[in-house]
Structure formats: C-alpha cells, structure tokens
Amino acid sequence: xxxxxxxxxxxxxxxxxxxxxxxxxxxxxxxxxxxxxxxxxxxxxxxxxxxxxxxxxxxxxxxxxxxxxxxxxxxxxxxxxxxxxxxxxxxxxxxxxxxxxxxxxxxxxxxxxxxxxxxxxxxxxxxxxxxxxxxxxxxxxxxxxxxxxxxxxxxxxxxxxxxxxxxxxxxxxxxxxxxxxxxxxxxxxxxxxxxxxxxxxxxxxxxxxxxxxxxxxxxxxxxxxxxxxxxxxxxxxxxxxxxxxxxxxxxxxxxxxxxxxxxxxxxxxxxxxxxxxxxxxxxxxxxxxxxxxxxxxxxxxxxxxxxxxxxxxxxxxxxxxxxxxxxxxxxxxxxxxxxxxxxxxxxxxxxxxxxx
Ligand SMILES: [Zn+2]
Numbered sequence: 001x002x003x004x005x006x007x008x009x010x011x012x013x014x015x016x017x018x019x020x021x022x023x024x025x026x027x028x029x030x031x032x033x034x035x036x037x038x039x040x041x042x043x044x045x046x047x048x049x050x051x052x053x054x055x056x057x058x059x060x061x062x063x064x065x066x067x068x069x070x071x072x073x074x075x076x077x078x079x080x081x082x083x084x085x086x087x088x089x090x091x092x093x094x095x096x097x098x099x100x101x102x103x104x105x106x107x108x109x110x111x112x113x114x115x116x117x118x119x120x121x122x123x124x125x126x127x128x129x130x131x132x133x134x135x136x137x138x139x140x141x142x143x144x145x146x147x148x149x150x151x152x153x154x155x156x157x158x159x160x161x162x163x164x165x166x167x168x169x170x171x172x173x174x175x176x177x178x179x180x181x182x183x184x185x186x187x188x189x190x191x192x193x194x195x196x197x198x199x200x201x202x203x204x205x206x207x208x209x210x211x212x213x214x215x216x217x218x219x220x221x222x223x224x225x226x227x228x229x230x231x232x233x234x235x236x237x238x239x240x241x242x243x244x245x246x247x248x249x250x251x252x253x254x255x256x257x258x259x260x261x262x263x264x265x266x267x268x269x270x271x272x273x274x275x276x277x278x279x280x281x282x283x284x285x286x287x288x289x290x291x292x293x294x295x296x297x298x299x300x301x302x303x304x305x306x307x308x309x310x311x312x313x314x315x316x317x318x319x320x321x322x323x324x325x326x327x328x329x330x331x332x333x334x335x336x337x338x339x340x341x342x343x344x345x346x347x348x349x350x351x352x353x354x355x356x
Contacts, residue, residue: 001026001058001263002334006035007051010268011326012334014053020303020331021338024056024108026263029101030065034084034091038104046106046152057107058263061098061140061184064212064244067116075115077132095139099147099181106152107179111210112140114184119216126188130197133186137204141181148178182208182241189222191229198233208239211259215244224253231258236354248277248340255344258354267337271329274318277336283311285329290315303335 002009002017004025009017017025027047032038044050047057063080066073072083079094093101098113113136117129157174183206187193201209211230214223227242234240241261242254251262267277274286278298283290285297293311305314305328317325348354 001261002337003028003263003265003268004051005031005265007032007041007047009330009334010272011323011330012268014051016331017053017334018055020334021342022055022334024058024261025053026058026060027105027107028065029059029062029098029105030093032059032105033062033093033101034086038101042104042106042152044152045156046104048106048153049156056109058109058261059102059105059107059111060243061102061111061113062093063098063113064116066093067118077135079113079136095136096143099140099143103144103147103150103179104152109180109182109208110144112137112181112183112206114186114212116216117186117188117213119189119213119218121188123190126190126193130186130188130193133184134197134200134204137183137201141183141204141206144179144181148181151179154178180207182206182210182239184210184212184243185230185234186213187230188213189218189226191226194226194230195233198230202233202235206238208241208261209234210241210243210261212243214242215246220250224257227254227259228257248337251337252340252344255341255348256354264337267333268330271333272326274325274329276329277333285311285314285318287315297332298336301332301336301339303332305329305332305335 002022002025005028007027009025032041041047041050048054066080066082069082069085074081079092079097081090081092083090095113102110114133115129117126153174183201183204185194185197185201187197211227214226231240236258239260240258242259243263245251245254245262245264247266254262274284276283276285276297279300283297290311295311296306297311297314298306309328314328
C-alpha cells in the first residue's frame with residue numbers, strides 16, 4: 001500500500017496511481033483529522049469521493065502518529081490527549097473517537113486504536129501496554145458494531161434513494177456494506193506476549209489482523225523473528241497486515257513468510273530525496289557520476305520514467321530542485337515496489353508454498 005498521508009500520494013495524481021496498478025492506498029487518520037478535518041471529508045461523501053479514488057483505501061487509527069508526538073501527548077485509560085503539530089491546539093484520540101473519525105473518513109479498511117509500544121521497553125511495560133491495546137481493541141469493536149452504518153457513502157446512497165423514490169435494490173449496494181475493522185497485535189519483542197496478544201485479539205474477532213509495534217528501531221533480524229513467530233498464531237485464511245515495512249527485499253521476504261498486506265513511506269519518501277530502488281540496487285540520483293549518463297534509470301524497469309528519461313535528465317531535475325524530479329522519482333519507486341509485489345503474487349500463484 002503506497003502511503004497517501006493527506007489523501008494524496010505526494011507528487012502522483014490518482015490517474016497515474018491507477019495506471020501503476022495501485023489497488024489500495026493508506027491514508028493517515030491523524031493528519032486528516034487535523035486537516036481538512038473529518039467533518040469536511042464526511043460532508044464531501046467520504047475519502048473516496050473527496051479524493052476521486054474508486055479503489056480501496058485503508059486508514060490507520062492515528063495512534064502511531066499520536067504516540068510519536070513524545071513531548072506533546074498524555075496517555076490515559078481512555079486514550080491520548082495531544083497537541084496538534086500544526087498549531088499546538090489540544091485534541092483527544094481514544095478507541096471510540098478513533099472509530100468515529102475513521103467511520104467519518106469512510107475508508108474500506110479501518111484499524112483499531114492501539115498503543116505502539118516503544119523500543120526498547122522492559123517486560124512489565126510491554127505487558128501493560130499490550131493489555132491496554134487489548135482493552136482498546138474490545139472498545140473499538142463495540143463502538144464500530146454500533147456505528148458501522150454511519151459511513152458517509154452509505155448515507156449518500158440512502159439519501160439519493162430516498163429522494164429518487166427508488167425501492168431498496170434487489171442486489172446488495174454500497175448502503176448495505178460496511179467497513180472492515182482490523183485488530184492489531186502488540187507485545188513488543190517477546191514472542192510469548194505476541195502469541196498471547198494474537199490469541200486474545202482473535203477472541204475479540206476481526207476480519208483481518210495487523211502486526212504492529214515493529215520497525216520501531218529494533219534490529220532487522222529481530223523484526224523478522226517476531227513477524228515469523230506472530231504469523232503462526234494468526235489465521236492464514238484472513239488478511240495479515242504487517243504495518244510500516246520495509247525495503248523491496250524485506251517486503252518480498254515478509255510476503256513469503258505469509259504477510260498479505262504492508263504499507264511503507266519508503267518508496268515515496270526516498271524518491272523525494274533522490275534515492276531510487278532498481279534491479280541493480282539503490283541509486284542516489286543526485287550523484288555527479290550520473291550527470292552525463294544516457295542510460296535508463298533501471299534498464300529492467302518497464303515504468304513510464306525508465307521508458308522515457310535518462311539518468312542524466314533525472315539527475316539534472318533533482319540537482320535543479322525541479323518539481324518534476326519528485327514526481328518522476330516517486331512514479332519509478334512506486335512501480336518498482338508494485339512490480340516486486342506482482343512478482344511475489346506470481347510466485348505464489350505458481351504454487352510455491354508460503355511459510356505459514
Ligand atoms: Zn522505472
């Protein structure tokens with residue numbers, strides 16, 4: 001899932017995302033809650049209509065961003081009081097509020113509000129944090145079940161149906177559909193706590209499960225160990241989502257371990273800093289060695305950038321701080337990530353077993 005923090009994948013328009021084959025993108029609840037505000041998005045019919053994107057959207061719960069605001073937050077049983085990074089104004093997000101906001105945004109998949117345990121943390125702290133996340137998961141589910149019919153697209157369709165006098169459609173329509181709420185497994189770097197968190201989250205019952213609290217500064221080998229051991233405890237017939245990873249090599253590895261969904265800012269953020277992923281390894285396009293390099297960025301890449309432009313031109317755009325540099329670099333990196341995942345899917349379809 002490419003990351004579209006503010007209902008926009010920075011530098012790339014929706015038609016290009018479609019052409020790249022993006023099936024689902026992630027938008028950040030924290031950022032959209034602050035700007036333009038959930039009221040505006042709801043008024044505009046939800047995120048899909050607002051950003052003119054028919055394909056799937058997932059919103060995170062806002063928890064991860066709120067917990068990143070170290071100096072600006074206060075955590076309690078009911079949630080987190082925090083100050084906006086934009087204007088310092090005071091806000092609150094908790095399980096019920098995160099659900100209310102995500103229902104208002106109207107993404108297809110919404111996430112339970114969890115506490116992302118910091119790393120490193122001692123055993124007592126990890127246990128307490130995991131228990132808090134479990135209590136919040138149950139509260140999220142309760143609120144969601146009571147309010148899941150309040151999605152903006154269902155409301156828009158119901159209003160239209162009422163005004164047109166049309167009867168209820170024989171086949172299920174948008175108004176009959178609800179979002180999917182995923183639970184999140186925490187438990188720090190302790191495989192035993194991860195198992196317990198997985199089992200107790202499954203007891204609450206969600207249509208999909210995420211592995212949270214990784215890629216928070218721990219060594220990569222440890223990330224892989226925890227992913228592998230956690231996957232064993234999550235149902236393989238439901239989506240399993242690993243949050244916030246990784247490099248192209250890592251996403252291929254995690255997919256082969258049995259992860260179905262991942263999101264990462266790396267392809268888009270790195271692109272804006274001139275760091276490009278290619279079949280020949282990473283390319284830092286700002287380097288002077290590319291100043292007169294006529295070759296394609298990645299000769300093996302079929303993206304519109306590699307088909308058309310030379311490394312020399314991309315280097316010139318970057319060195320000149322041209323807006324087009326960010327656009328083209330992002331298009332290539334997204335294509336590279338999506339092509340990596342297409343290869344993984346073909347590999348699985350060809351009958352190669354996934355570990356779990
Ligand atoms: Zn390319």
